[in-house]
Amino acid sequence: MSLDVILRVGTKLLLPFIQLFALYVQFHGDYGPGGGFQAGVITAGVVILFSITFGLRRAQLIAPKAMVERMVPLGVLIYAGTGAAGFLLGSNFLNYSVLAHDPVHGHEWGIFLVELGVLTTVSGTMIALFYAFVERGR
Amino acid sequence: MALLTLLAVVTVAVIGQRSLFAVVILAGIYSFLMASVLIVLDAVDVAMTEASVGAGISTVLLLATLNLTKTTAIQSGRPRLAPLILALVVGGLIVWGTLALPPFGTPDAVIHTHVAPRYLARSVEETGVPNVVTSVLADYRGYDTLGETTVIFTAGIGVMLLLRGFRRRDDERTERRK
Numbered sequence: 378m379s380l381d382v383i384l385r386v387g388t389k390l391l392l393p394f395i396q397l398f399a400l401y402v403q404f405h406g407d408y409g410p411g412g413g414f415q416a417g418v419i420t421a422g423v424v425i426l427f428s429i430t431f432g433l434r435r436a437q438l439i440a441p442k443a444m445v446e447r448m449v450p451l452g453v454l455i456y457a458g459t460g461a462a463g464f465l466l467g468s469n470f471l472n473y474s475v476l477a478h479d480p481v482h483g484h485e486w487g488i489f490l491v492e493l494g495v496l497t498t499v500s501g502t503m504i505a506l507f508y509a510f511v512e513r514g515r
Numbered sequence: 516m517a518l519l520t521l522l523a524v525v526t527v528a529v530i531g532q533r534s535l536f537a538v539v540i541l542a543g544i545y546s547f548l549m550a551s552v553l554i555v556l557d558a559v560d561v562a563m564t565e566a567s568v569g570a571g572i573s574t575v576l577l578l579a580t581l582n583l584t585k586t587t588a589i590q591s592g593r594p595r596l597a598p599l600i601l602a603l604v605v606g607g608l609i610v611w612g613t614l615a616l617p618p619f620g621t622p623d624a625v626i627h628t629h630v631a632p633r634y635l636a637r638s639v640e641e642t643g644v645p646n647v648v649t650s651v652l653a654d655y656r657g658y659d660t661l662g663e664t665t666v667i668f669t670a671g672i673g674v675m676l677l678l679r680g681f682r683r684r685d686d687e688r689t690e691r692r693k
Contacts, residue, residue, distance in 0.1 A: 402563075407644045410559035412652065414663075418567040425575055446675070453668045456661050471657040484642035488653040491660065495653075498664050502671030503572055509678040510579035 388430040396423045403496055407485075413492035417499025424504050433511055445504045452498025459490040518552050535586050539577045546570035560648045630655075 396419075403416035428436035460471040467475060473487025474480035525545045532538050546569030553562035617624040634651055644650040652660050 406646065406649050408646055410563055410646070410648070412560070412649050415560075415563045415567055418564075418572055422567065422571050425572075449668055449671050453661075453664050456664050460657070460661065471661070473654065481641065481643040484650075484654055485644065487657075488642065488644060488649065491653045491657065492649075495660065495664050498668055498671075502667050506576060506671060506674055507579065509675045510576060510583070513678050514579065514582045 385430055388426060392423055392427060395419060395426070399423065403492065406492060407488065413495030414499050416492075417496045418503060420496070420500040421503030421507070424500075425507050428507065428511070433508070437508070440504055442505070442508055445501050445508065448497045448501025449505060450498075452494045452496070452501060455494030455497060456491050457494075459487055459494065463487070518548055518555065522548050522552070533588050535581055535588055536578075538588075539574060539581065542577070543570045543574040546573070 399416045399419035399422075402411035402419060403413060406412035406416070424436055424440050427439065459473070459476075463472045463475055464470045471487075473484045476483035476486045522545065525541055525548065529538055529541045529545070532541065546565055549569065550562040550566040553559075553565055621627075634655055635647055638647045638650045639645055642650045642654050644654070
């Protein structure tokens with residue numbers, strides 16, 4: 378895929394900041410707007426933008442198809458696993474109070490893990506869908 | 516009000532368009548306007564989702580779909596009356612339904628007097644998370660978000676199976692022809 382140099386250099390400059398913003402949205406979701414879902418979509422946007430500018434083959438070197446497709450169920454498992462952890466440690470399903478020594482820390486951990494699960498599933502699904510569409514078009 | 520007017524203008528433009536490419540771009544513009552409306556309504560989290568999903572990912576996926584299909588809408592025959600009447604009736608019912616809602620921002624509306632005050636008051640001491648939207652989504656209503664994640668998982672798997680299943684059948688056909 379031979380595109381304008383300006384486009385390629387511009388994309389290269391933008392990508393790290395977009396990814397950094399996605400991480401900010403993910404980990405600062407406790408204090409500001411955002412969370413796993415939005416961060417997942419922005420992360421997928423990074424890979425999709427890279428794929429549009431530099432071609433699908435190179436994008437799949439960064440985010441291989443097998444990995445992306447495994448992320449889709451993995452996120453749901455992380456989420457449900459966090460719930461089950463509370464269940465196994467002697468409380469209700471999805472009750473985070475027992476995940477750490479005191480309930481407030483337990484809740485912080487629970488929310489962190491759950492958001493991680495959402496991030497994994499959402500970004501995995503979006504990238505996998507994009508791959509599926511593009512590969513069918515070829 | 517200006518934003519809502521722009522929304523209406525974009526909607527009319529979408530109806531008038533025959534080129535599907537223009538429709539996809541207009542849908543992206545619609546999503547960004549909707550995100551701005553949500554920011555005006557102080558729903559920043561929802562606005563962020565609308566901007567990233569509605570204007571970002573959906574536009575990309577719709578363009579990818581156009582890559583697989585034709586980019587102009589098929590000219591339909593004579594205009595039919597039944598869909599117009601149906602749309603007007605449903606629209607009228609929705610507007611009629613909103614008349615029964617309490618005015619925007621009423622403090623004693625039902626939704627503000629049930630569990631919301633408790634979430635607002637105890638979120639920080641119970642979960643250590645100052646953003647109540649996050650604590651409600653991931654903690655108090657954790658079951659709902661688990662369901663949402665499962666919905667995304669199921670939808671993604673479904674679309675991937677559809678796209679790939681057809682492809683395999685095509686491959687088999689071309690192989691048979693050989």
